[in-house]
Structure formats: structure tokens, C-alpha cells
Amino acid sequence: MNRKTYKTIGLGLVGLTLAGSVLAGCGSKEEPGAEAPAQNSEASNQPLHIKMTLNFDGKEVPQEGNEVEKAIEQYTNTELDLTHIASSDFCTKLPVMIASGEMPQVIASCGAPNQSYLISAAQGGTFWDITELIKEYKNLSSMPELVYGNVSIDGKLYGIPRFRPVSRYTFAYRADWLENLGLKEPKTLDDLYAMLKAFTENDPDKNGKNDTVGFTAIINNNTLAPDFGLAHGAPNNWNSVDGKFVKAEATPEYLEGLKFLKKLYDEGLMNQDFASVSQAKSEGDFENGKAGVISATTNNVLAFQSRVQKVNPDAKLDFVSVLEGPGGKRVVADRGSNGILMFPKASVKTEAELKQLLSFFDKLAEKEMADLLEWGIQGKHYELKDGKAVRLNQETYDNEVSFPYNKPLVTVPLTAIKTQGDLDPISEKVIEVEKANEQFAVKDPSMVLLSDTWAQKGAELTQILVDAKVKFIMGKIDEAGWNKEIEKFKKAGGDTVAEEYAAAAASVQQ
Amino acid sequence: MSTMNVSVTKTNVKTATSRGSRFRGLWKYRWLYAFMLPGLLYFILFRYVPLWGLIMAFKNYQPHLGLMGSEWVGFKHFERFFGMPEFWQLFRNTMLLGLYSTVIYFPITIIMALLLNEIRNEMYKRFVQTLVYVPHFLSWVVIAGISYVLLTTEGGLINEAIKGMTGGAAVEFLTSTEWFRPLIILQLIWKDAGWGTIIFLAALAGVNTQLYEAARMDGASRIRQLWHVTLPSIRSVIVILFILRLGSFLDLGFEQIFLMLNAINREVGEVFDTYVYRVGLQQGQFSYSTAVGLFKSVVGFILVILANKLAKLFGEEGIY
Structure with a gap:
């Protein structure tokens, strides 16, 4: 063996080490567990390190270690390590994260926890079951019982639901335009139609140009907004009659609602490119004063107002939730929560750790934290006047507090806990409307039931219906074509889903 | 390709000395082989090993059970x-x-x-x-x-x-x-x-x-x-x-x-x-x-x- 031989062996060894390190990289599945603070229960003064992955609806994630985050950390004695993922991306990333097994201590679900991969993961013991534990926490247990029921899997709770009002869908409109035209607040569907017509044809912005349109509609996350089926008497998603389940779209009332929307489209009272428009463009049209009405939820009307006023300081917004239609006063009842926060067993090893995390969320609902999350930092986001909080700038609060911390982290409703505020008219109306809507809210009977087929094929099936709606509105198919699409939906799995729901409902009743 | 086939058949019939000469050939071009190594490793690690994951298509893969734990479902x-x-x-x-x-x-x-x-x-x-x-x-x-x-x-x-x-x-x-x-x-x-x-x-x-x-x-x-x-x-x-x-x-x-x-x-x-x-x-x-x-x-x-x-x-x- 000469020197060259050693060189060769050396080179081989380098190769092997390289290979070894790559392989080691593949096998690092166990590591996240090691990151979890196992010793925390003993050294209780040490801040608890919490890693979370959350969905995010804002524009920009604030820098780590900002004032708000520090305030939360100080109060709860934690060290937060938050990963914000845009909601539009979150739903695709969540199954991959679950599949990789590398999960943080707290992870949000993608909307309602009813996807097949999530159900099977929960049933397979990936996440902690907190059904019993949650009752021990003063604030967390104050959640309305209905909210828990709507996110349970087999009667078990696998995460803390993030509360939001049960009925929250509204139409936000330009109140200043309405004034310009001398119209009154719409109360019925006919009023809405008249308003849209006037917004389109009567130059509501008084600029002498015919450059406005009534509604800016959009398809987002496989949902068409607006939807007038309910107002025409169609059920909310599913209807259960004598133990049989019928999909809303399969009812004649729904078709009437669709015809109403088609009328708006045909007469040019809504944007003609709603099928291909992006959310940014659709909302932009509303902001820029091109469109006068948009579908909104009670919690984002205020944000819309500040966005519109940025373009036009004289603009004023108002909203209406329940419009009386041929079917009476009806409004969608939602699940009452915006997804759940789950605790993967892979990173939360012991029940003691789980309890620490639960008490973190419990603490977030104490008065001091409630004020921080709902109002922000005193002097920066709000001021106290006669013991009432007054918001200084809606947009700053939205970007620095609401989107990054309030929306992803708040679980139980804080309205009653926080310092009462000196509210602007819209916020006051929101509280009123959310309360008043309870009597008009139409429940979705399938919400508490599980269907394997829906969990697996729900998105595909919904797509068939949404595509058919768009085609009908744009006149690509007629009523016969619509009925054919409904048949297609039924054959592709809709019928099976109805049967599974019926069976599930029957077994619940027994 | 054809030349390689020929050389293989030759070594099969020839005696131990020629096997030695083949080894010597390998030795002679050892640096070329060494240069090949990273590429070879790349293909093995990132192209061939992941092929293993294809068995997922014949299983009912559930993330929490892992690839091996999931149930076989055939076609x-x-x-x-x-x-x-x-x-x-x-x-x-x-x-x-x-x-x-x-x-x-x-x-x-x-x-x-x-x-x-x-x-x-x-x-x-x-x-x-x-x-x-x-x-x-x-x-x-x-x-x-x-x-x-x-x-x-x-x-x-x-x-x-x-x-x-x-x-x-x-x-x-x-x-x-x-x-x-x-x-x-x-x-x-x-x-x-x-x-x-x-x-x-x-x-x-x-x-x-x-x-x-x-x-x-x-x-x-x-x-x-x-x-x-x-x-x-x-x-x-x-x-x-x-x-x-x-x-x-x-x-x-x-x-x-x-x-x-x-x-x-x-x-x-x-x-x-x-x-x-x-x-x-x-x-x-x-x-x-x-x-x-x-x-x-x-x-x-x-x-x-x-x-x-x-x-x-x-x-x-x-x-x-």
C-alpha cells in the first residue's frame, strides 16, 4: 500500500461520512420531542417555551419580539415561537405536517376539523383528547357548549375551538352612496335589488360617470358569495326531513335563489368577471369605490371601512345581515368557531405539559390579556376615556394585534371580560346584529355528524356544485343543465353522503 | 454498450490473471470512479431511495400510522x-x-x-x-x-x-x-x-x-x-x-x-x-x-x- 491507497480510502471515508450525515438527516424524526420542555414542571419559574403553527389572515407577520408578543410572554411566563402560515396555504401544509410527524406543541386545524386525514389522525391518537381536562379551566370552560359539540369527533374534543359568532354573514355597503341616492337601509331582498340597481345606474358617487357596479361577487375557497338560497327558503347546507338528508342545492328554493343571482348578473348589477376574479381584485373594487356592496362578516366590516376610507375619506360603511326574502328572515348559522388549536402527542409528551399549555390559553382570557388582545397596548393602540377604551387607529391594531395574535390565539369570547369600549357605530351594531340574528339563524344538521364519504370527497363534490352555480349564473347551462349537474353530484357521492348522514343522525338519536 | 458486453463475456472465460487485469483497469481509472461517486450517491439517495415511497399507492396511508404501519389495499x-x-x-x-x-x-x-x-x-x-x-x-x-x-x-x-x-x-x-x-x-x-x-x-x-x-x-x-x-x-x-x-x-x-x-x-x-x-x-x-x-x-x-x-x-x- 502506497500513499495513494490511503488517499483513496480517505476519499471513500469522506463519501461514507457524507452519506451517513444525509441518512442521519432523514432519521431525525424523534427530535422535536427533545425540544419539548420536559423539565418545565420542576423549574416552574423558567418561562415555558411554546412552539405554535397557526393560520394567518393578515398581510404581514410582525417581527419577533415586538411589544405585543413581549407583553404576552411576560404575563404568561412563556417564550413564544410562532409560525404564521397564510390561511390560503395552511390547508395544504397541514396534512403534510401531520404526515411528517414533525409538529409544534400547538397547531391549528384547517377550519372545521372534518377532513378525513384529520379525523383518522385524531382517532389514531395523534392529538391529545382534552374533553375532560378543559372543564378544569375557569375561562376555557366558559365556552358555549354548542361550540364544543360542533367540533367534536366521536364526541371527543381534540383541541380548543376559537370562538366566533354563530351568525356573522352580512352585506357591507356604502352608506354614503345610499344617502346620495336618498334611499333607505335595505330590509328585504327587493330593497337590496333596488339598491344594487341604483348603485349601478344612478351614479351614486356623483362623479358624473357611469363607472360603478352594485355587487362585487367572488368564489373563494370553493364558496360562492353571495348566496341567496337561504333567503328563498332553502336549507343551510343540508336539510333533514323525516330522517332523510337533502343537500340545499337540490331543493327548488335554492334554484330560486340562484335565479335571483342570475338576474343580478344578467342586468349587470354585479361584476361580470366574478368567476375569474381574485379576492384582492374583488375587495379592491370595493375599496376603490367601483362596487357598492360586498359580502362580509361581522368582524371585518370595520376593517373594510378603514380600507375604503383610506381611498376616500368621506366614505361611510354600513351593513345588513338578515334580508327578508320569499322564505322569510333567514340567516346561516355557522359552527361557532374558527378551527381548533390541537396538541400533538409527538411534541407534548406528558399530561403535565398539556396542562401547562391549556393554562396558557386560559390565561389569555384573563382581563389583562383580553385587553391586550382586543385593544392592544395602551397609548399605542388605544386610550382610556372615562374608563372606556377608545381605539386610536383601526389599521394599526389590525396589523399589529388582531391578525397576528387575536385571530389565531383567542379561544373563548372576550367581549364580557375585556374593558368595555367607547364603540364606533359599526362595532355597536355588530353586537346588536349578532344577538338579533340568533332567532333567524338556520342550523346545518350535518354539522355534528360524520360522513366518511364527505370527509374523503367533500371538496370534489362541492366543486361540482360551485361550478354548476357559476355556469347557471353566466347562462352556460339552463335549468335542465342545472338539474343534470345535481344528478351528477348525487351520483358522484352525494347520495352516499346523504345516506351516511341519515344513518349517523339515527344512531345519535338512539 | 456493445463493447461492454464483449468485455464481460471475455472475463467470464478467461483466467484469474485477467480478472486481476480488470481490477487493475478499475484501479487505473480510480480517480474517474471517485469523481463519479457524488453523482452516484445523489442518484441513489434522492432518486432511487424515494422510489420506496411508491408502495404508498398500494396502501391506505395514514400519517399517524406511518408508511409501514398503514394497511395494504392492493389496487x-x-x-x-x-x-x-x-x-x-x-x-x-x-x-x-x-x-x-x-x-x-x-x-x-x-x-x-x-x-x-x-x-x-x-x-x-x-x-x-x-x-x-x-x-x-x-x-x-x-x-x-x-x-x-x-x-x-x-x-x-x-x-x-x-x-x-x-x-x-x-x-x-x-x-x-x-x-x-x-x-x-x-x-x-x-x-x-x-x-x-x-x-x-x-x-x-x-x-x-x-x-x-x-x-x-x-x-x-x-x-x-x-x-x-x-x-x-x-x-x-x-x-x-x-x-x-x-x-x-x-x-x-x-x-x-x-x-x-x-x-x-x-x-x-x-x-x-x-x-x-x-x-x-x-x-x-x-x-x-x-x-x-x-x-x-x-x-x-x-x-x-x-x-x-x-x-x-x-x-x-x-x-x-
């Missing part, structure tokens, strides 16, 4: 895929888009390379080349945005021009079944045709200039030179690129199509890739997605083999 996912009513629609959409991009986009890159090659002013040639490469570096999101601004019926530039010139109604470029495929191909050409010329230009640069001189002596015109000298010289490059392209025949730009899809054009626009994304990834059905992906790869594999056979039939070298 269940393939049955669901082939059995669904939209299968033939997806198949047709994918095939048609693949076909159009092969018969329209691919020749355009060659034509463009030939045109660029004919430009005599070096400065001008470089300028044009740079210009046609630029769109390649834009992301599909940007291009979809540009398309929207140009083509929307609500004040899109092109539609305004159409309305202004013909006085007619706006054309629903974005929401029609007829315009979807032309739109996709046009976007593809605009974005990537310039970039696609690079390899052809390299091949064209390698054509022996003496051939052109000889052709000129014989009185061949510019067109004749192109036909009898240039094209035959780069024929093998064209064939190789064509075969490689067939391998990814069904891999249409996912992002591009996904961004252009909407309710109206879905019946012509939904392809395997977008379907996998929507059904498989968004709903976390990994096994099903894998089965569809495997099917696509098998089709691509068969196409490559067939194209290669065909190329050899016509006396070309092919890719192996």
Missing part, C-alpha cells in the same frame, strides 16, 4: 381513479394540452432558434436573445396576473380594444371553454419559447462552417442551406430533446393551469396535476395522489421507450 386507489366518471375527461384534457404543447410550442422553439441564428448583426442578435429570455424568469403568478389585466371582460386592455374596433361584445377569454387551451399555449410560448432556444442555438453554433461554404459553392440559396445543412446538422439534438420532452408529456405546468382554472373552463382545463392537488393534497389523501402520480409516470415512461424505438427505427441514436 383500490387505482380502481377509484380509473373508475371515476371524470377520468376520461382528465385524460383527454391532459393529453390534448400535452399534444398541443408538443406540436405547437416545441417547433416554435426550433424556428425561433433558426431565426436567431440567421441574424448577422451580433449586437442586435444578443439584444433580441436577452429580450426573449426575460419572460422565463417571471413566475406564473405574475403571468396569470398580466393575463387577467389584459383579458378580463371588466375593462381588460384587449377586450377594450376589441370593443373599440369592432363595436361588438367583449370576448370571454378567461371564462370560456374554447379559449382555455389557446391561452395556455400562448402563455407557454410567451414565457418559455425564448428560453427553449438555448440548446438549439448551442447546437447551431457547432455546425461546421465548411458545409455552408461548400453549399454556397454549389449555388444553394439561404433557404436551401437551412434545409440541407442546418436542419440535418441539428437533427439529433432535436430528436433527443423531443424524446426527453415526451417523458414529461403529462407534466404540464401545474402552477400555470391551476392559476387559470375557474368554474367555467374546468371541464377542459382540469388535468391530472391540478386534480391531484385538489383532491389529493388539499384533502390529505396521499395514497390516492401517489397512485395518480404513478400512473402518470408509467405513461411518460412508455412514451419515452416508444419514441426512442421510433427514433432508432429512423436511424437516429436516441437517448440510450
Whole structure:
């Protein structure tokens, strides 16, 4: 063996080490567990390190270690390590994260926890079951019982639901335009139609140009907004009659609602490119004063107002939730929560750790934290006047507090806990409307039931219906074509889903 | 390949000394082998080891159970895929888009390379080349945005021009079944045709200039030179690129199509890739997605083999 031989062996060894390190990289599945603070229960003064992955609806994630985050950390004695993922991306990333097994201590679900991969993961013991534990926490247990029921899997709770009002869908409109035209607040569907017509044809912005349109509609996350089926008497998603389940779209009332929307489209009272428009463009049209009405939820009307006023300081917004239609006063009842926060067993090893995390969320609902999350930092986001909080700038609060911390982290409703505020008219109306809507809210009977087929094929099936709606509105198919699409939906799995729901409902009743 | 076969048979019959000489050959070229090692490792680790994951297509993969723990289901996912009513629609959409991009986009890159090659002013040639490469570096999101601004019926530039010139109604470029495929191909050409010329230009640069001189002596015109000298010289490059392209025949730009899809054009626009994304990834059905992906790869594999056979039939070298 000469020197060259050693060189060769050396080179081989380098190769092997390289290979070894790559392989080691593949096998690092166990590591996240090691990151979890196992010793925390003993050294209780040490801040608890919490890693979370959350969905995010804002524009920009604030820098780590900002004032708000520090305030939360100080109060709860934690060290937060938050990963914000845009909601539009979150739903695709969540199954991959679950599949990789590398999960943080707290992870949000993608909307309602009813996807097949999530159900099977929960049933397979990936996440902690907190059904019993949650009752021990003063604030967390104050959640309305209905909210828990709507996110349970087999009667078990696998995460803390993030509360939001049960009925929250509204139409936000330009109140200043309405004034310009001398119209009154719409109360019925006919009023809405008249308003849209006037917004389109009567130059509501008084600029002498015919450059406005009534509604800016959009398809987002496989949902068409607006939807007038309910107002025409169609059920909310599913209807259960004598133990049989019928999909809303399969009812004649729904078709009437669709015809109403088609009328708006045909007469040019809504944007003609709603099928291909992006959310940014659709909302932009509303902001820029091109469109006068948009579908909104009670919690984002205020944000819309500040966005519109940025373009036009004289603009004023108002909203209406329940419009009386041929079917009476009806409004969608939602699940009452915006997804759940789950605790993967892979990173939360012991029940003691789980309890620490639960008490973190419990603490977030104490008065001091409630004020921080709902109002922000005193002097920066709000001021106290006669013991009432007054918001200084809606947009700053939205970007620095609401989107990054309030929306992803708040679980139980804080309205009653926080310092009462000196509210602007819209916020006051929101509280009123959310309360008043309870009597008009139409429940979705399938919400508490599980269907394997829906969990697996729900998105595909919904797509068939949404595509058919768009085609009908744009006149690509007629009523016969619509009925054919409904048949297609039924054959592709809709019928099976109805049967599974019926069976599930029957077994619940027994 | 044939020489290697010969050497193998030789060593089989020969005695121990020749085996020693083979080892000596190995030793002699040891540095070349060493250079090969990283590449070899790369292929083993990142190309062959992951193949193992394909068994997912035959299992009911549940993330919390792991790959080995999940239950075997045989061909269940393939049955669901082939059995669904939209299968033939997806198949047709994918095939048609693949076909159009092969018969329209691919020749355009060659034509463009030939045109660029004919430009005599070096400065001008470089300028044009740079210009046609630029769109390649834009992301599909940007291009979809540009398309929207140009083509929307609500004040899109092109539609305004159409309305202004013909006085007619706006054309629903974005929401029609007829315009979807032309739109996709046009976007593809605009974005990537310039970039696609690079390899052809390299091949064209390698054509022996003496051939052109000889052709000129014989009185061949510019067109004749192109036909009898240039094209035959780069024929093998064209064939190789064509075969490689067939391998990814069904891999249409996912992002591009996904961004252009909407309710109206879905019946012509939904392809395997977008379907996998929507059904498989968004709903976390990994096994099903894998089965569809495997099917696509098998089709691509068969196409490559067939194209290669065909190329050899016509006396070309092919890719192996």
C-alpha cells in the first residue's frame, strides 16, 4: 500500500461520512420531542417555551419580539415561537405536517376539523383528547357548549375551538352612496335589488360617470358569495326531513335563489368577471369605490371601512345581515368557531405539559390579556376615556394585534371580560346584529355528524356544485343543465353522503 | 454498450490473471470512479431511495400510522381513479394540452432558434436573445396576473380594444371553454419559447462552417442551406430533446393551469396535476395522489421507450 491507497480510502471515508450525515438527516424524526420542555414542571419559574403553527389572515407577520408578543410572554411566563402560515396555504401544509410527524406543541386545524386525514389522525391518537381536562379551566370552560359539540369527533374534543359568532354573514355597503341616492337601509331582498340597481345606474358617487357596479361577487375557497338560497327558503347546507338528508342545492328554493343571482348578473348589477376574479381584485373594487356592496362578516366590516376610507375619506360603511326574502328572515348559522388549536402527542409528551399549555390559553382570557388582545397596548393602540377604551387607529391594531395574535390565539369570547369600549357605530351594531340574528339563524344538521364519504370527497363534490352555480349564473347551462349537474353530484357521492348522514343522525338519536 | 458486453463475456472465460487485469483497469481509472461517486450517491439517495415511497399507492396511508404501519389495499386507489366518471375527461384534457404543447410550442422553439441564428448583426442578435429570455424568469403568478389585466371582460386592455374596433361584445377569454387551451399555449410560448432556444442555438453554433461554404459553392440559396445543412446538422439534438420532452408529456405546468382554472373552463382545463392537488393534497389523501402520480409516470415512461424505438427505427441514436 502506497500513499495513494490511503488517499483513496480517505476519499471513500469522506463519501461514507457524507452519506451517513444525509441518512442521519432523514432519521431525525424523534427530535422535536427533545425540544419539548420536559423539565418545565420542576423549574416552574423558567418561562415555558411554546412552539405554535397557526393560520394567518393578515398581510404581514410582525417581527419577533415586538411589544405585543413581549407583553404576552411576560404575563404568561412563556417564550413564544410562532409560525404564521397564510390561511390560503395552511390547508395544504397541514396534512403534510401531520404526515411528517414533525409538529409544534400547538397547531391549528384547517377550519372545521372534518377532513378525513384529520379525523383518522385524531382517532389514531395523534392529538391529545382534552374533553375532560378543559372543564378544569375557569375561562376555557366558559365556552358555549354548542361550540364544543360542533367540533367534536366521536364526541371527543381534540383541541380548543376559537370562538366566533354563530351568525356573522352580512352585506357591507356604502352608506354614503345610499344617502346620495336618498334611499333607505335595505330590509328585504327587493330593497337590496333596488339598491344594487341604483348603485349601478344612478351614479351614486356623483362623479358624473357611469363607472360603478352594485355587487362585487367572488368564489373563494370553493364558496360562492353571495348566496341567496337561504333567503328563498332553502336549507343551510343540508336539510333533514323525516330522517332523510337533502343537500340545499337540490331543493327548488335554492334554484330560486340562484335565479335571483342570475338576474343580478344578467342586468349587470354585479361584476361580470366574478368567476375569474381574485379576492384582492374583488375587495379592491370595493375599496376603490367601483362596487357598492360586498359580502362580509361581522368582524371585518370595520376593517373594510378603514380600507375604503383610506381611498376616500368621506366614505361611510354600513351593513345588513338578515334580508327578508320569499322564505322569510333567514340567516346561516355557522359552527361557532374558527378551527381548533390541537396538541400533538409527538411534541407534548406528558399530561403535565398539556396542562401547562391549556393554562396558557386560559390565561389569555384573563382581563389583562383580553385587553391586550382586543385593544392592544395602551397609548399605542388605544386610550382610556372615562374608563372606556377608545381605539386610536383601526389599521394599526389590525396589523399589529388582531391578525397576528387575536385571530389565531383567542379561544373563548372576550367581549364580557375585556374593558368595555367607547364603540364606533359599526362595532355597536355588530353586537346588536349578532344577538338579533340568533332567532333567524338556520342550523346545518350535518354539522355534528360524520360522513366518511364527505370527509374523503367533500371538496370534489362541492366543486361540482360551485361550478354548476357559476355556469347557471353566466347562462352556460339552463335549468335542465342545472338539474343534470345535481344528478351528477348525487351520483358522484352525494347520495352516499346523504345516506351516511341519515344513518349517523339515527344512531345519535338512539 | 456493445463493447461492454464483449468485455464481460471475455472475463467470464478467461483466467484469474485477467480478472486481476480488470481490477487493475478499475484501479487505473480510480480517480474517474471517485469523481463519479457524488453523482452516484445523489442518484441513489434522492432518486432511487424515494422510489420506496411508491408502495404508498398500494396502501391506505395514514400519517399517524406511518408508511409501514398503514394497511395494504392492493389496487383500490387505482380502481377509484380509473373508475371515476371524470377520468376520461382528465385524460383527454391532459393529453390534448400535452399534444398541443408538443406540436405547437416545441417547433416554435426550433424556428425561433433558426431565426436567431440567421441574424448577422451580433449586437442586435444578443439584444433580441436577452429580450426573449426575460419572460422565463417571471413566475406564473405574475403571468396569470398580466393575463387577467389584459383579458378580463371588466375593462381588460384587449377586450377594450376589441370593443373599440369592432363595436361588438367583449370576448370571454378567461371564462370560456374554447379559449382555455389557446391561452395556455400562448402563455407557454410567451414565457418559455425564448428560453427553449438555448440548446438549439448551442447546437447551431457547432455546425461546421465548411458545409455552408461548400453549399454556397454549389449555388444553394439561404433557404436551401437551412434545409440541407442546418436542419440535418441539428437533427439529433432535436430528436433527443423531443424524446426527453415526451417523458414529461403529462407534466404540464401545474402552477400555470391551476392559476387559470375557474368554474367555467374546468371541464377542459382540469388535468391530472391540478386534480391531484385538489383532491389529493388539499384533502390529505396521499395514497390516492401517489397512485395518480404513478400512473402518470408509467405513461411518460412508455412514451419515452416508444419514441426512442421510433427514433432508432429512423436511424437516429436516441437517448440510450
